[in-house]
Amino acid sequence: MKLDKVQLTNFRNISSANLSPSPALTIIRGVNGSGKSSLVESIFYLGFGRSFRTNKHTSVIKTGEEEFSVFASCKNEESETLNLGFQRRRNDTFTCSINGEHSNKLSDLVSLVPVQLFTPQSTDLILGSPSERRRFCDWGLFHVEHDFQMLSVQFSKFLKHRNALLKQQSDLSAPQNQYWEQCFLERAEALSIKREDYISKLTPIFEKYATTFLAEYKVSLNYYKGWEKDASLAESLVKKREYDGKIGHTTSGPHKADIRLKINGVNAQELLSRGQLRMAVAALQMAQTELFNTLTNRKSIFLLDDVGAELDADKRELFIDGLLDMDTQVFVTAIESSQLEFIQKYNEKKMFHVEHGSVKEE
Numbered sequence: 603m604k605l606d607k608v609q610l611t612n613f614r615n616i617s618s619a620n621l622s623p624s625p626a627l628t629i630i631r632g633v634n635g636s637g638k639s640s641l642v643e644s645i646f647y648l649g650f651g652r653s654f655r656t657n658k659h660t661s662v663i664k665t666g667e668e669e670f671s672v673f674a675s676c677k678n679e680e681s682e683t684l685n686l687g688f689q690r691r692r693n694d695t696f697t698c699s700i701n702g703e704h705s706n707k708l709s710d711l712v713s714l715v716p717v718q719l720f721t722p723q724s725t726d727l728i729l730g731s732p733s734e735r736r737r738f739c740d741w742g743l744f745h746v747e748h749d750f751q752m753l754s755v756q757f758s759k760f761l762k763h764r765n766a767l768l769k770q771q772s773d774l775s776a777p778q779n780q781y782w783e784q785c786f787l788e789r790a791e792a793l794s795i796k797r798e799d800y801i802s803k804l805t806p807i808f809e810k811y812a813t814t815f816l817a818e819y820k821v822s823l824n825y826y827k828g829w830e831k832d833a834s835l836a837e838s839l840v841k842k843r844e845y846d847g848k849i850g851h852t853t854s855g856p857h858k859a860d861i862r863l864k865i866n867g868v869n870a871q872e873l874l875s876r877g878q879l880r881m882a883v884a885a886l887q888m889a890q891t892e893l894f895n896t897l898t899n900r901k902s903i904f905l906l907d908d909v910g911a912e913l914d915a916d917k918r919e920l921f922i923d924g925l926l927d928m929d930t931q932v933f934v935t936a937i938e939s940s941q942l943e944f945i946q947k948y949n950e951k952k953m954f955h956v957e958h959g960s961v962k963e964e
């Protein structure tokens with residue numbers, strides 16, 4: 603997927619902008635507060651239907667306006683043109699559009715726009731809670747396996763129901779609850795198998811990139827399923843039934859899963875410097891991009907916000923080189939051109955300058 607045209611209206615400080623990005627590298631320059639991150643955030647909305655900076659969609663709508671919109675004309679891998687749009691209003695409703703057809707089903711839109719992001723907060727992937735790492739894995743599965751979204755929704759539904767039964771002090775072993783227990787178990791096991799399989803495919807690719815980004819270390823990735831290693835989930839649920847009943851929620855299952863990154867056998871967060879953590883994230887994202895390309899025959903869009911503040915010049919270059927080699931459409935924001943001196947070598951690029959919310963090609 604490549605974005606040919608992006609058009610935004612009333613998005614943060616940008617009243618209106620129209621740009622035709624490069625299919626390869628697009629550089630967005632401007633001083634602090636000019637609107638660079640906003641531009642990248644608008645593309646993120648097409649891939650996720652939300653912001654990476656706030657949970658409040660109303661903060662994103664330009665002050666004094668009723669709604670923002672982002673439209674993009676794209677080319678998919680079959681060279682078909684797709685016209686995609688996303689609008690969000692102050693009353694918290696949204697509309698997606700795909701080739702003029704309106705829909706309120708976000709997954710229809712976001713499944714078409716595989717977007718990844720690297721920002722100053724990306725180290726949260728390693729330092730943050732397990733939910734960050736599950737989200738990373740689930741992004742890959744969502745874009746690779748058509749039935750993953752449905753499975754994930756069903757699992758959440760049965761988990762919610764199980765937790766409600768636990769809160770009501772219901773006896774989960776009672777015959778009338780066995781159906782729900784079985785529904786939960788089936789979805790939980792299926793989800794867990796998919797994640798485990800995905801991480802086992804990702805691991806060798808990650809190890810390959812880690813030899814570049816973390817050359818001096820031996821890295822390993824392990825999937826923790828969310829319950830004891832030597833027990834089945836069914837056994838673990840029975841074992842924890844009394845405890846779960848007391849606390850009112852389920853403590854075993856894929857909603858407790860994690861992906862553990864070890865460096866020389868030690869948890870990454872205990873050994874790596876801030877800069878090295880960023881490089882580990884870069885290696886994970888490169889691996890995710892390569893696996894996505896291999897499994898889907900599609901190409902993704904990569905947003906690098908404030909990359910100058912994040913990585914050394916040589917690692918920045920390696921990261922962008924690697925993404926472009928995989929035919930990824932890359933958007934990079936930077937305050938100073940000096941942060942991106944190496945971009946001179948790329949022939950296929952476009953540069954945009956943002957000033958007080960106005961976007962101009964350079």
Ligand SMILES: Nc1ncnc2c1ncn2[C@@H]1O[C@H](COP(=O)(O)OP(=O)(O)OP(=O)(O)O)[C@@H](O)[C@H]1O
Pocket residue numbers: 613614615616632633634635636637638639640641660661662663664665908937
């Ligand atoms: N809802 C909004 N309406 C109008 N302006 C907004 C809104 N939300 C944020 N802004 C303003 O938009 C401007 C652009 O913010 P943005 O984060 O995109 O800047 P930036 O160029 O990425 O800056 P930096 O280099 O400092 O990260 C800021 O001045 C911000 O105060």
